[in-house]
Amino acid sequence: MHDFLIAPFAEFDFMRRALLGALMLSLTACPVGVFLMLRRMSLTGEAMSHAILPGAAAGFLIYGLKILPMTIGGLIAGAIVAVGAGAVARLTVQKEDASMAAFYLISLAVGVVLVSLRGSSVDLMHVLFGTVLALNDDALWLIMIVLAVTVLVLVILWRALVAECLDPLFLRSVSKLGGITHQAFLGLVVLNLVAGFQALGTLLSVGLMILPAAGARFWTTSVLPMVGLAVVIGAMSSVGGLLLSYHASLPSGPAIILSSGAIYAASVLLGPRGALMPLLTRRTHRTG
Amino acid sequence: MTGLPFNPRTAVEMRDLTVGYGSHAAVHHLSCCFSAGSLSALVGVNGSGKSTLIKTIAGLLRPMSGRCHIAPGTSLAYLPQQSELDRSFPARVRDLVSLGLWSQRGLLGRHRAQDRDRVAAAISAVGLDGFDTRPIDSLSGGQLQRALFARVLVQDAQLILLDEPFNAVDERTIGDLVALIHRWQGQGRTVIVVAHDLDLVRAQFPQTLLLARRPIAWGATLDVLTSDNLQRARNLHEAWDDHAPWCAPDEVA
Numbered sequence: 001m002h003d004f005l006i007a008p009f010a011e012f013d014f015m016r017r018a019l020l021g022a023l024m025l026s027l028t029a030c031p032v033g034v035f036l037m038l039r040r041m042s043l044t045g046e047a048m049s050h051a052i053l054p055g056a057a058a059g060f061l062i063y064g065l066k067i068l069p070m071t072i073g074g075l076i077a078g079a080i081v082a083v084g085a086g087a088v089a090r091l092t093v094q095k096e097d098a099s100m101a102a103f104y105l106i107s108l109a110v111g112v113v114l115v116s117l118r119g120s121s122v123d124l125m126h127v128l129f130g131t132v133l134a135l136n137d138d139a140l141w142l143i144m145i146v147l148a149v150t151v152l153v154l155v156i157l158w159r160a161l162v163a164e165c166l167d168p169l170f171l172r173s174v175s176k177l178g179g180i181t182h183q184a185f186l187g188l189v190v191l192n193l194v195a196g197f198q199a200l201g202t203l204l205s206v207g208l209m210i211l212p213a214a215g216a217r218f219w220t221t222s223v224l225p226m227v228g229l230a231v232v233i234g235a236m237s238s239v240g241g242l243l244l245s246y247h248a249s250l251p252s253g254p255a256i257i258l259s260s261g262a263i264y265a266a267s268v269l270l271g272p273r274g275a276l277m278p279l280l281t282r283r284t285h286r287t288g
Numbered sequence: 289m290t291g292l293p294f295n296p297r298t299a300v301e302m303r304d305l306t307v308g309y310g311s312h313a314a315v316h317h318l319s320c321c322f323s324a325g326s327l328s329a330l331v332g333v334n335g336s337g338k339s340t341l342i343k344t345i346a347g348l349l350r351p352m353s354g355r356c357h358i359a360p361g362t363s364l365a366y367l368p369q370q371s372e373l374d375r376s377f378p379a380r381v382r383d384l385v386s387l388g389l390w391s392q393r394g395l396l397g398r399h400r401a402q403d404r405d406r407v408a409a410a411i412s413a414v415g416l417d418g419f420d421t422r423p424i425d426s427l428s429g430g431q432l433q434r435a436l437f438a439r440v441l442v443q444d445a446q447l448i449l450l451d452e453p454f455n456a457v458d459e460r461t462i463g464d465l466v467a468l469i470h471r472w473q474g475q476g477r478t479v480i481v482v483a484h485d486l487d488l489v490r491a492q493f494p495q496t497l498l499l500a501r502r503p504i505a506w507g508a509t510l511d512v513l514t515s516d517n518l519q520r521a522r523n524l525h526e527a528w529d530d531h532a533p534w535c536a537p538d539e540v541a
Contacts, residue, residue: 038377159395163387166377173346173366174390174443221378221423 008246014133018242021135021143021199022256025208026234028147029192031154031227033213036189038165038223042210043097047104048186049193049206051081053111056127056197061118065126067138071194074202078190081107086186111202130201132252133245139198146195150188157181162223200253207257208234215264218271233263299324299362299447299478300345304354306535307337307344313352313535314340316502322480322495324359324446327473329489329509330482332499332521338482339369341499342449345480358447363391365445367436369452375425381435382420385411388442410438415464430461437468448472450481454488466492486513500524 009015036045055077059069081103088099115127154161160181163171171178189209196205212233216226241256248255269276300322308314315337322328330338343349344356346366358364365388385407389399411420414434419427427435433453440448450469454462466488472479483489489496489509496509500521505512 156396159390162379162383163390165374166379166384167368167373167387169348169368169372170366170387170439171390172348173364173368175395177395217378222380222383223378226378 004247005243008243014135015242015246017135017140018132018199018252019238021140022132022208022238022242023235024140024143024147025192025196025199026212026231026238028143028150029196029205029209030212030230030234032150032185032188032192033209033211034216034223034227034230035161035165035185036209037213037217039185042214044100045189045193045206045209047100048078048082048189049197049202050104050108050111052078052107052190052193052197053127053202054107054114055111056194056202057111057114060123060127061114065123067136067142067198070127070198071142074194074197075190077107077111078193079187082186082190083183086183126201127197128201128203129251130197130199130204130253132199132242132256135199142198143195146191150192153184153188157184161185200256204253204257208237208260211257211260211264212237215260215267215271218267218274221273233260233267236260237263297324297359298322299326299359300480301357302345302354303357305344305351305356306353307340307349307351314501315344315499316535317354318499318503319354320497320503320506322478324478325473325476326495327469327479327493328481328495328497329493330480330497330499331484331486331489331513332504335501336499336521336524337501338499339451342366342451342480342482345447346449362447363443363445364447364449365391365440365443366449367440367451367453369455373432373436375427375432377424379424380421381411381416381424381427381438382407384424384435385438385442388439388444391443391445406442407438410441411435413441414438414468429456430458433457433465434461437465441468446477448477448479450479452482452484454483454485462488486518489513 009019033045036042052074055073055075056070057073059066059071059073063069081100085096085100085103088094089096115123160171160175160177164178164181168178192209193202193205196208199205200208212230213226215233216229219229220226237256237260240259242252244250244259245252245255268274271277298321302318302320305318306313306316318341330342332338340349344351345358346364386399388410389403389407393399393403408420411417414437416431416434416438419431419435424432424435437453440450453465457465469479469481470492481493483493490513493509495507496512497506498504498512498517498521501524504521505517
């Protein structure tokens with residue numbers, strides 16, 4: 001048991017770094033994912049994760065595989081797509097889902113073209129799928145800073161975020177914060193995707209955001225417990241995924257996402273609000 | 289709820305107000321006054337501009353021309369149509385009603401013991417005792433409407449705007465909600481309600497504004513809801529005409 005669960009982390013520095021990075025990512029990305037899901041923006045998160053690619057690729061093109069330029073590039077690209085898609089949705093008849101899809105498809109194509117201009121297919125794989133087992137100090141610091149910013153913004157904007165999801169028109173009638181909240185939240189999404197892309201890549205960083213949140217939805221009916229549970233599921237997936245990757249020699253990023261996918265599937269089936277529970281519980285009812 | 293110091297003055301004044309979407313006016317050249325402490329119904333067929341007008345008063349839409357003036361310092365509670373609320377959101381009745389505390393506590397103010405008491409009292413006042421922790425997705429239409437009225441109660445506002453609050457609600461609930469509305473008016477609050485049921489409006493609302501994208505009549509309810517006026521309101525064309533002539537400023541009455 002010790003050999004299986006503890007030894008990989010005790011023996012190898014790169015495993016401890018990977019664990020620290022993945023746990024911090026769970027702590028920051030999963031709460032953001034819960035709100036993303038409750039705002040019915042899960043697919044927007046997916047789109048945004050592709051949108052940061054050309055920025056990261058431009059950083060890579062100019063400076064090589066260095067975290068700071070790739071991060072800044074990713075943030076800029078994410079911000080352009082978020083603001084651009086939002087502006088098209090507000091100023092024209094097109095809804096945000098369509099404008100977001102248009103922006104991210106263009107971004108993804110530009111990103112892949114940029115990487116292929118200079119890099120090999122190995123580089124492309126790195127940008128698309130990350131390397132959680134090669135997290136350096138810079139990457140860990142980046143994740144830690146994003147974690148601090150995310151917790152701070154969520155604590156400050158919590159009430160506005162809840163109100164904006166539950167009854168946006170009500171929030172608009174009592175406060176001018178609705179627009180700012182939306183923008184700040186999109187900012188958090190981009191920030192967390194950028195934090196995750198070094199470890200999980202642009203294609204999978206959204207997985208640790210959405211899957212734990214989607215799984216937690218089946219177990220609870222309040223927002224705060226849902227956020228806590230999503231973090232726990234994220235942490236369990238991180239540990240499980242890294243162990244799976246170590247013992248079965250699988251790529252680490254996909255192993256983490258697969259682990260949270262397994263927990264999601266179990267939640268769909270077994271959660272109190274899942275698919276099986278209504279069939280398994282007794283078919284009796286109270287008189288009043 | 290706290291007492292409200294009110295002067296007999298105007299709560300809402302609209303002067304030559306035009307509001308709309310694109311270049312089309314949904315409410316056209318409306319001038320009208322709601323005095324403080326009054327209870328008024330907004331009546332008109334679908335598409336006559338009632339919701340647009342109430343959103344404008346709530347400050348959610350910007351006038352195309354003219355102005356909509358609300359007495360300075362007036363606190364405002366706006367109850368939108370139910371369809372704008374996400375009922376699948378994981379919230380309990382208590383959470384929904386607590387949103388009303390925003391008016392006093394804002395984004396960061398801590399919810400204190402007395403705030404929780406006010407929320408509980410409001411839930412009880414609308415007849416939802418025992419529903420505190422019920423998820424909102426398990427409420428019936430009438431129960432949800434009662435919960436939303438509890439939120440308005442918690443907001444403790446001087447100007448209350450209700451957009452079709454009696455839709456899909458049974459008679460007993462309507463009776464209870466109307467009693468609450470009268471209580472609010474009795475406390476000196478100004479209440480404006482979008483309503484469809486003309487019998488209800490005749491029986492319960494002293495003043496009425498009849499709209500058909502432009503004002504048809506405004507004043508005492510029984511003088512406004514005459515068969516003549518109602519016929520005129522029905523005859524006005526609902527659809528936007530893309531080839532309608534531009535409204536010249538000197539045509540304004």
